[in-house]
Amino acid sequence: MELTIEQGPFGHAPDGEPLSLYTLRNRTGMVVKVTNWGAIITAIEVPDRDGRLADVTFGFETPEPYFGDSPYFGALIGRYGNRIAAGRFTLDGRTVQLDTNNGPNHLHGGVTGFDKVIWHAAPFTTDLTVGLTLTHTSPDGDQGYPGQLDVTVTYELNDDNELLVIFRATTDQATPVNLTQHAYFNLAGSGTVLDHEVTIHADRYVPIDATSIPLGPLAPVAGTPFDFRTPRTVGALIDADDEQLRNGQGYDHNFVLNKPAPGALSLAATVREPVSGRGLELYTQEPGVQFYTGNFLDGTLTGKGVQYGRREALCLEPQHFPDSPNRPEYPNTILRPGEVYSTRSLFRFTVTA
Known part of the structure; x- marks a missing residue:
C-alpha cells in the first residue's frame, strides 16, 4: 500500500463550476477527504482497536448542503473564527463594520466566509506524507474586512495517523485574522459523545454572555464544570446548574x-472513546x-445516511480568543503588511487496547 491522493468529482458550485473531492490515504488505511469547496474536510476514516474503519467526522456526501446555513461541518473558517461583538471593532482609529450573521454578532467570517468559496487545490506527495495545498484570495472589503488577504491552507497526512493543518496568510492592509478548522468528531462513529473522555490542558477559560461574546476577564477552571485538566466525560457535568x-x-x-x-506546538487536548478504543x-x-x-444540532440534518442529533459530536477548534479585536488584553489577532500569519495544528488519531 502506498500513500495516495485521488481527485474525483464533487458536483457543482452554485455558479455551475465543477467541484472536486480529494481522497488522501496513508499506508495504515486512514482516509481523509477534502473538497475544494470551502477547503472542507468531508470525512476522516480511522481504525478502532480491532482495525475496523469508521468515519469519525460529520459531513455530507454531496456539496449542496454545504452551500446554505450549515453548522460548519469540517469547514475552513476565516477570516475570523468565532465571534466579534456587533461585528464592529476599531482598527488604527477607524471603525470597521463587518457582516452580522449570528444574532447581533459576526461569526466565522460572515455570511460568505472562507467555507463558502472555491479554493484552488494542488495535491502533493512526499516520501513520508500525502497532502493538499489550497489557496484563496479574499479581496479588500470582503464581508467588511479591510485589505486583500492571500491565504494558504495545507492538509498533510502521514503514516502515524497524524493530520497536520498549516495556515499561512499575508495582507496589504491591517486586518484581523483567526483561521481554524471546524471538524465535528465522534470517535465511536455514531451515537452520543457524552461518554467521550476529554482532557484540555487549560487552567483558565473565557466566560461568555448569552450571545456567546466574552464577558472580559478570563476565569479559572478550578472548581467548575470547565475543569478538564484531568480526564472527564463530556456528559459528567454538561447539565450542571451553571450560568456559563x-x-x-x-x-x-x-x-x-x-x-x-507562546507559539509552541504543544498538546492542547485529548479525547478517548472507551468502546472503540x-x-x-x-x-x-x-x-x-x-x-x-454539538448543542445546537437537532436531528434535522442528515449526512452519510445518518441524522445528526444534539450532542452527537464535539469540536476542538484551535484558535485565538473570540472578540479579540475589541479586547487589547487578549493575544493579538491583527495582521499587518509585511507580516506573515503562520500557525500549525496537528490532529493525531490513536488506538488503545
Whole structure:
C-alpha cells in the first residue's frame, strides 16, 4: 500500500463550476477527504482497536448542503473564527463594520466566509506524507474586512495517523485574522459523545454572555464544570446548574491553553472513546481551543445516511480568543503588511487496547 491522493468529482458550485473531492490515504488505511469547496474536510476514516474503519467526522456526501446555513461541518473558517461583538471593532482609529450573521454578532467570517468559496487545490506527495495545498484570495472589503488577504491552507497526512493543518496568510492592509478548522468528531462513529473522555490542558477559560461574546476577564477552571485538566466525560457535568453552561447550552467556550512558550506546538487536548478504543490528540500553536459539544444540532440534518442529533459530536477548534479585536488584553489577532500569519495544528488519531 502506498500513500495516495485521488481527485474525483464533487458536483457543482452554485455558479455551475465543477467541484472536486480529494481522497488522501496513508499506508495504515486512514482516509481523509477534502473538497475544494470551502477547503472542507468531508470525512476522516480511522481504525478502532480491532482495525475496523469508521468515519469519525460529520459531513455530507454531496456539496449542496454545504452551500446554505450549515453548522460548519469540517469547514475552513476565516477570516475570523468565532465571534466579534456587533461585528464592529476599531482598527488604527477607524471603525470597521463587518457582516452580522449570528444574532447581533459576526461569526466565522460572515455570511460568505472562507467555507463558502472555491479554493484552488494542488495535491502533493512526499516520501513520508500525502497532502493538499489550497489557496484563496479574499479581496479588500470582503464581508467588511479591510485589505486583500492571500491565504494558504495545507492538509498533510502521514503514516502515524497524524493530520497536520498549516495556515499561512499575508495582507496589504491591517486586518484581523483567526483561521481554524471546524471538524465535528465522534470517535465511536455514531451515537452520543457524552461518554467521550476529554482532557484540555487549560487552567483558565473565557466566560461568555448569552450571545456567546466574552464577558472580559478570563476565569479559572478550578472548581467548575470547565475543569478538564484531568480526564472527564463530556456528559459528567454538561447539565450542571451553571450560568456559563446555560449561556452556551452546554460547552461552547474557548479554553486558554497552558503553553510552554507562546507559539509552541504543544498538546492542547485529548479525547478517548472507551468502546472503540479510538483516541484523538490535538497539538496546536494557537493560544486557545474552542470546545463545542454539538448543542445546537437537532436531528434535522442528515449526512452519510445518518441524522445528526444534539450532542452527537464535539469540536476542538484551535484558535485565538473570540472578540479579540475589541479586547487589547487578549493575544493579538491583527495582521499587518509585511507580516506573515503562520500557525500549525496537528490532529493525531490513536488506538488503545
